Amino acid sequence: MTRFQRFPTAPARLVLAWRAAALVAAALIIGLLLALSGRNVFELAVLVLKSTIGSRFGLEDLALFMTPLILTGSAVTVTSRIGLWNIGGEGQFYLGAIGAAGVGLYMPGSPIVVLPVMAVTAMLCGVAWIAVPTLARAYAGVNEIITTLLLNFVAGLLTYWLATGPWRDRVTGALASTGRIHVAIPEFWGVVHWGFPIALLVAGGLAAIMTWTSWGYEVRISGANPGAARYAGMPTRARIIAVMLLSGALAALAGMFEVAGTVHRLQGGMADNFGYLGIVVAVLARRSCLAVIPAALLMALILDAAIVLQTRQLAATVVLAITGLVLLLIAIGDELAHYRPVTPAVRLPPSAPVATPKVTT
Amino acid sequence: MRPPPVAPGTPPVLQLVGIAKYFPGVIANEDVSLDVLSGEILALLGENGAGKSTLMNVVTGIYLADAGEMIFDGYGVQFSSPQEAIKAGIGMVHQHFKLVPAFTVAENIHLGWSETPRNASPAVLEARTQELSERFGFPVDPSARVEDLSAGEQQRVEILRVLARKARLLILDEPTAVLTPSEARDLFRALRAFRAEGNAVIIISHKLDEVMEISDRVTILRGGRKIGTWDTADCAPRMLAATMVGREVVRQNLLLRSEGAAPRGTVPELSLRDVSVRDDRGVTTLSDVTLDVFGGEILGIAGVAGNGQRELTEVLTGLTPPGRGTVLLGGAPAEPGAAAFARQGVGHIPQDRLHSALAPSLSITDNMVLREYEQPPIGGHGFYHAEAALELAREIANIAEVNIPDFAMPVRNLSGGNQQRLVARREIRIARRLLVAAYPSRGLDIGAIATMHRYFADLRDQGVGIVVVSEDLEELLNLSDRIGVLCHGRLMAVLDAAEADIERIGLLMGGRTETSETKMSVAEGAILS
Incomplete structure (x- = not known):
């Protein structure tokens, strides 16, 4: 008598298998819906594959999408390791962009000097932006989800104000952006700039820190059980502060890479939901700093595919629908990975009594 | 103190016939048959993992039995939820109280109860609680907040809550673990009064003296099966202990120092x-x-x-x-x-190991190095050496004689006894x-x-x-x-x-x-x- 039973742990193998199945199911459902709305699914599929993983141009695009996603995904992942959620990646991204643009616009000099200053300034701005939620969390127990989230709107408006106000482009008169920044992160493969390998290194470095340092161990324990961290005398508050500030710096670095690598100016709305998509990436990565990379790849694929579909007159909101569907199916897959078939240790005797009918008393 | 005589032909309050409950790779209960008579206190004895809690969870509708029959007051029953069991008249008082700490006693008593009046003002609830408290002989302060009460008082609230729902069968899981001797005596007095009205009590306990004092009959479980049921009057603590463990328990004199023991320090x-x-x-x-x-x-x-x-x-x-x-x-x-x-x-084995000594969701390795992660060979210069950590975890598990198939498994998957052994050995090391x-x-x-x-x-x-x-x-x-x-x-x-x-x-x-x-x-x- 085999039946399925829920186990408290899900082995990585099963999670991967179920997630693969979830992605296939998502592709089938999307295909079916497109077919029902009278599209040529086969033609669309070929087009999507060609313009993502099937061509050099597509691969370059994927790398450009992945760069900020890896960083914002890492930003959320590091906080999740200590049991917190930084929902403010979007805002810290903007602050990073602002800091980078400020340096880039007004600091003369060679890129070798200006670029590192931009990166450091950007990260400091991100740190400053998350500082208030961090201290409120560490010293007053204020829920960081709400405070980080609300600051996103402030940061977004601040960017619009700077880009259309004090920093606006006075040369070309463009309405919603600053002028072009005179330095740029060099490209190393087509349009892909060095930000991409750096983002990969950052993800790898974070994974190493989390696994191979006593600091990472303390973060792990503090996140899993603050009571145990207190019992062992760990400086939990210091770890919370460090992790949240690091998170802000990571999201801000993504903003700097966008400004200096891709957009080359500060623009209102330029964060393009990368901060929020970082949450999706982190959820997909299940607290693993390395798994952020494949998760960012998946997210980049979705974004890229949606752009292709838009060229075929599909609504822009299709990206949200696909993301939602993929997340839903993957969540179901993750849950299913907890189930394994079990056979009772002992066979029931064939004469096992039949359950008596239910009597209400 | 003998239980009051019961009219011949009165069916048992609860009858279990061939109950079985299986978990993956484990027989939690098998072929357990048991009668609980009207007007008796039945003690359920057994080691950790003997299947006492599982059996009681079956009785109270938390688990569904894989086989067997349950007859309550002469009718076959099958509870698919604890609510149904409570409705039928089976109430359980758990070892960890299920009360809302921020609510008052009166609010806790009336929480989720169909007879709670529509006008649930504090005055009405407290008056009703006072009346219940007097009727059942469990003195409580209706307006006190549960978080301010001692463990013994909280237990009285919990029992009163069950009795108020007209329980005929009261199940208590290690009720005296948190009580002082005098509180325990009060509890026993109240239980005897409850028994005298023809109700039944099942009491789970590890303490043999208590079992001897309060129970009319004793049932011993071992390895998920029933070993037997005896009249308490015919039992001796020694015999109960041996039957429960399955071998003679030799009382060791712990005060006796071994040869070559270090003398008591002077500083x-x-x-x-x-x-x-x-x-x-x-x-x-x-x-x-x-x-x-x-x-x-x-x-x-x-x-x-x-x-x-x-x-x-x-x-x-x-x-x-x-x-x-x-x-x-x-x-x-x-x-x-x-x-x-x-x-x-200074080593420390704390009161609640799952809440403070361990991180339940992390691996056994992570948990075993909690005290030594900063020292070589695991730590040092800010590093964390996973292999040395695993080595230490193996060593501790070895000394503690806990068999661990997979050190990456979350520590919460271990039994409470094994967790305690591991924590003890980890702390003894330092x-x-x-x-x-x-x-x-x-x-x-x-x-x-x-x-x-x-x-x-x-x-x-x-x-x-x-x-x-x-x-x-x-x-x-x-x-x-x-x-x-x-x-x-x-x-x-x-x-x-x-x-x-x-x-x-x-x-x-x-x-x-x-x-x-x-x-x-x-x-x-x-x-x-």
Whole structure:
């Protein structure tokens, strides 16, 4: 008598298998819906594959999408390791962009000097932006989800104000952006700039820190059980502060890479939901700093595919629908990975009594 | 005290026939048949993992039996939820109370009850609660908040809640674990009154003396199966223990030092000097405690829970800095902080291992290195060496004689007994000076308790000082060289075990002493807390 039973742990193998199945199911459902709305699914599929993983141009695009996603995904992942959620990646991204643009616009000099200053300034701005939620969390127990989230709107408006106000482009008169920044992160493969390998290194470095340092161990324990961290005398508050500030710096670095690598100016709305998509990436990565990379790849694929579909007159909101569907199916897959078939240790005797009918008393 | 006579032909209140419950790879219960008669108290005995809790979870509708039949008051029943069981008249009082701490007693009694009046104003609820309290003989204060009550009072609320729902069968899971001797006597009196009305009680317990005192019949489970049921009058504690464990239990004399044991130290390993602690609300929870713990001795701390044990434990292990007074380690002022205390050789087996000694969702390896992750070979220069960590985890599991198939498995998958063994060995490793153990045998069975006590005796013989906090006076008298008694945050006395007896300790626990001078200070302590 085999039946399925829920186990408290899900082995990585099963999670991967179920997630693969979830992605296939998502592709089938999307295909079916497109077919029902009278599209040529086969033609669309070929087009999507060609313009993502099937061509050099597509691969370059994927790398450009992945760069900020890896960083914002890492930003959320590091906080999740200590049991917190930084929902403010979007805002810290903007602050990073602002800091980078400020340096880039007004600091003369060679890129070798200006670029590192931009990166450091950007990260400091991100740190400053998350500082208030961090201290409120560490010293007053204020829920960081709400405070980080609300600051996103402030940061977004601040960017619009700077880009259309004090920093606006006075040369070309463009309405919603600053002028072009005179330095740029060099490209190393087509349009892909060095930000991409750096983002990969950052993800790898974070994974190493989390696994191979006593600091990472303390973060792990503090996140899993603050009571145990207190019992062992760990400086939990210091770890919370460090992790949240690091998170802000990571999201801000993504903003700097966008400004200096891709957009080359500060623009209102330029964060393009990368901060929020970082949450999706982190959820997909299940607290693993390395798994952020494949998760960012998946997210980049979705974004890229949606752009292709838009060229075929599909609504822009299709990206949200696909993301939602993929997340839903993957969540179901993750849950299913907890189930394994079990056979009772002992066979029931064939004469096992039949359950008596239910009597209400 | 015999149960009242029951009319012939009265069906048993509860009849279990061939109940079985299987979990993956485990037989939790198999072929358990059991009658609970009207007007009797049935004790259910068994070691940890013998299947007592699973069986009671089947009876109360938390689990569905894989096989077997349940007959309640003569009718076959099948409960698919605890609510149905309660409706039918089966009430369970769990070891961990299921009350809402922020609600008042009256609100807790009326929570989720179909008979709660629509007008649920505090006055109405409290009046109803008062009436229930008098009817069932469980005195409670209806307007008190549950979080402010002692464990014994909370238990009364829990029982009253079950009785108010017209339970015919009351199931109690280790009800006296959190009670003082006098609270336990009150409970037993109330249970006898409940029995006298023709109701039935199942009481789960590890304590044989209690079983002998309160029960009419005893059923013993072992390995998920029923071994037998006996009239308590025909039983002796020794026979019950042997039947429960499956072998003769040899009572070891733990006070006897082994040959070559380190002598009792002459310089205290740890001293408290006039230590006072206030909690967040400014209430004094520990006042003016002066205490020396020497190497090579076991110091027992007796007292009713909530009289400063937690604070004393935390001060002794560096978790809480004393508000006033000093803590000396090896004669010198101690470097503050739990981590520093651990480095200086103070081990700590805390009261609730899952909440503070372990991170349940993390791997066994992560949990085993909690005390040594900063030292070589695992730590050092900020690094964490996973292989050395695994090595240490293996070593601890080996000494603790816990068989672990996979060290990456979350530690919560282990049984409570195995978790406690691992924590104990982890802490004994670092306890060069002192081991502080709070309620080390709580929730463990006889075999596991014996193992734990053996650990302590061996450690004492190596010259380490041990502080054991417990409510079980038998345990303390068996183990300790000296016994300190806490009441209202004051250390009432420290007695040599030779001159201590249960009566005297019991009096001190209740705050009574021979001299009137201490009476004054007790009264003062009571006002402060």
